[in-house]
């Protein structure tokens with residue numbers, strides 16, 4: 001049996017940054033990222049080329065992907081990419097709540113003296129939030145709520161800093177500690193009616209499925225713009 | 231160059247998640263997961279619902295295609311994926327999955343044009359296509375006349391308003407028939423008289439839009455006609471309206487397609503898109519092609535609708551023609567440049 005901690009590749013596209021990293025328990029290895037400007041789907045394979053060069057023919061044993069919450073189109077790029085990569089490498093793909101990943105990066109950078117809250121912009125004057133203990137285990141959320149309706153009694157981290165190297169190392173540690181990915185999606189409502197009704201599994205390893213937290217906008221459109229496919 | 235390449239094609243431009251596998255020029259798998267049942271609840275395609283369905287379906291659809299074709303992903307030599315045109319949110323899922331697959335497998339990737347794929351798929355059934363060829367591509371998402379020549383695609387004409395398939399859906403709704411409208415109107419029309427009602431042929435004689443289409447006037451005319459018939463509309467009347475509407479659509483589509491072949495001196499016409507499954511369009515196009523001395527090629531219905539086989543077929547064709555794979559960093563785009571068969 002291989003007693004080495006699993007080497008994990010982590011992908012995140014839940015915010016404006018597209019990032020891919022490598023790591024294993026206690027050893028955040030390598031990370032590449034591209035901020036804003038160009039879109040996730042356009043930069044992700046170029047970033048992956050750099051990761052492949054760094055890997056030099058080796059293969060991670062697990063892929064972890066940020067499942068949000070975050071803007072849906074971008075989110076799905078990372079998840080679909082991870083699913084394709086997982087099929088190619090025949091290795092498991094686990095989802096991680098992107099707010100958890102921010103919390104892990106926060107705790108990895110400095111000692112945290114108290115419970116804290118991570119928030120990201122959910123547009124429409126709303127925020128996504130989740131609450132963490134001092135070891136960055138999620139104790140509440142994620143939920144989506146109006147910015148004005150919420151007043152946290154704990155320090156709030158509102159910058160979107162997913163470090164995919166730290167994510168990969170953390171996921172590797174969870175796997176080593178025997179955390180089982182909660183790979184069913186029926187434990188929460190994937191098309192949930194509204195944020196407060198959505199139940200997300202408490203465990204840190206989820207299915208590679210977006211945390212939408214909102215029902216889809218039912219706007220029936222012409223399938224394609226007239227300038228496009230018509 | 232690969233002698234007998236294994237090409238996997240991914241299609242997610244609208245509401246079907248399709249994965250096809252072509253081995254040595256032969257179609258070996260064509261698996262489709264559709265969110266059509268979900269979409270039917272809304273009477274049309276809801277982009278966000280389609281995108282959500284794609285991301286859930288893409289992995290299992292890839293697995294099913296491999297199983298069906300009896301190959302492992304490690305046998306795949308190249309991946310082709312629809313990069314546009316289509317719904318951007320939907321396209322992104324396929325493009326991202328294809329990029330993940332291709333970089334994991336270390337194989338070439340082709341970001342291709344959906345319209346060209348509708349043409350290339352006919353090679354899976356009727357053998358290599360001549361060059362050049364004209365195609366009439368009609369579906370819920372597009373109505374275009376295109377000329378495919380080498381690795382170039384030229385759009386000769388397009389709809390100025392509704393897509394042909396959309397017109398079928400909207401008229402079906404007016405007639406109280408279910409979504410998607412195409413097959414239901416086709417069935418109802420069998421019992422009806424196509425000359426029962428005089429309906430407009432949009433742009434039929436407009437020299438500025440010789441190869442363009444317009445269906446919104448026709449759609450409005452049908453709505454007005456139904457109102458004028460008063461309640462309740464009998465089954466007989468529904469059949470007559472369906473037949474007259476279908477005749478008007480098939481007439482204008484087939485007439486312009488044959489006219490385009492004549493104008494460009496092209497002797498092969500291919501039909502593609504979901505509306506190509508319409509029995510009257512097939513029959514009338516056949517008659518007119520015959521009398522104009524053209525050869526009409528129509529893929530079987532399951533290859534006409536959006537699917538992964540057509541993407542794999544185009545990928546295989548590009549490899550055969552020695553076209554270089556697409557460089558990393560290509561986008562998914564709602565309006566793929568009409569001149570490109572594939573991104574370079």
Ligand SMILES: [Zn+2]
Pocket residue numbers: 344348369371372503535536
């Ligand atoms: Zn199509």
